[in-house]
Amino acid sequence: MSALNIFSQVVLAIFAIYLTFKFLQALRLVPNQYAHIVERLGNYHKTLGPGFHALIPFVDKVVYKQDLREETIEVEPQECFTKDNVKVEVDGVLYLSVVDPVNASYGITNYRYAAVQLAQTTTRSVIGLLDLDETFEERAKMSKKVVEVLGDVERLWGIRVHRYEIKNINTPRTVQKAMERQMTAERERRAVIAKSEGVRDSNVNDAQGRRAEMVNISEAEMQRRINEAEGWANEIEAIAEATAVSIEQIADAISQPKGKEAMKLQLKQKYLKVLDGLGKDENQIILPKDITNYDSLIEGLSLEQLDEVEDTPKK
Template sequence: MEIMELISQVLLGLFSIYVMYQFVRSLRLVPNQYAFIVERLGNYHKTLGPGFHALVPFIDKVEYKQDLREETIEVEPQECFTRDNVKVEVDGVIYLSVVDPVNASYGITNYRYAAVQLAQTTTRSVLGNMDLDQTFEERAAMSREVVKVLSEVEQVWGIKVHRYEIKNIVTPRTVQKAMERQMTAERDRRATIAKSEGVKGSKVNDAEGTKAQIINISEAEMQRRINEAEGYAEEILSIAEATAKSIEEVADALAQPKGTEAMKLQLSEKYLETLSGLGRDENRVILPKDISNYEALMEGLSLKDLEKQKSS
């Protein structure tokens, strides 16, 4: 009897401890950015948000704990083939968060694993439609395509895919060497083109400079000739005006009383000065043909010069 009582007391103690444990478990403190899924007798009952909550012992149970923060999921490297049959190894990162804790708990068994698998299959499909050169240029397009495919199951899985980034695209060593040779040849081609364009530009600049110099010289010569012609024209005009004015003054003087006698006297003086000058230079004396008729000679000379002046 003592043994039975002892066993019953032990069982009662264990039951009491279990009951106390269940009561303690029914009191839940939910952290911030978390959601607890509560089931009542095996069925979904409610979702607990951040804060303190009291559940019904033995009936309510927290079945799932969902983290609502954005999380990073690594996509393991996988081998893919491009459209030109080149094998590449691609890996990436998915950034997603839970927006519907209920669907994330009951809509799929493991949304993380499912998102990774869907991202890998989509990446293989996209790379199969691209050449190797395009894979390095169209990373953003591949990322957008993966996000687009994942967005089709967001509502069912209760998640939100924010972005997908491709980390590395690794090609075989032989392909890398071929690409390096191709890039080297492309750089050499660009350097040759740049050098030829520089030489071309230099020759064009030299030709334009020579052309500008010739034009400047010709314009300067043309301007010099124009200036000389204008100066010569002004000189001729000034001489003509002075000559006309002097002729007018001579004509006015001849029209005055005793004007003709004064002109004769002036011409006689000029005639004598000319004769004396010629004789002085050559050490000889020059006399007129008929020196005895000096007055007639002077009168004839005066009349001839006067007629010349009037005719001019």
């Protein structure tokens, strides 16, 4: 076998292997959530979805493979200046996915890089409109603004930006120290205010307690006096009722036969009882001219008057 024949066989073998490889390349198995862009003779032909596909060798070619799943793209830290000329360093995370594989392939050379650059420029623009204190409070506003700006190019780039989250906002060490001093002063101010409010509330509670105590004491004293007055009134009423009953009984007794004689006898007994205590040393008395003639003495006295004479010592 000559060298030419050997060379020809080797070339034919290589060509056969090449043809086999090309035919194998024409058979495509596309995974789920992927899309393959096929060009025919250099022009866009079709988009292959998930499944098995057969292409024409040497005519059809898969030029782009797009992943349709949501991607997480790191936005590198960048220096920005706030409205009050403070330099901060901001980074974030971008979440997007391909919704139109054709535009994502032909609408822009690299949609990932373009989305990151647009997110960075939008972040710088938004931070430039805010003061330093507002940048820490307006993270949601900045994220929303980046999503809105990227939403304007979604159709052209064939992507959809789901959200953008700012991870860190770093400030220079000098600014951090100033902010720490400010936060310390703010906490001390709040502590003083809280302490003063506590003292004020305590004083108010004490005053309210003293007032309630004074009200309770005055109401108790008022109730005590009312009860005493009611007791006195009841006592006077009872005495008056008893006196009235006694008078009625005496009047009934006098109106009975021999009632006057019995009345005079009782008066004489009381008169004699009064005279029984005249000899005591502690009594100082003024006697009538004739104490033995008690008929004339008791003529004008009533039974109640003799009771008063008997109960009240003469001094």
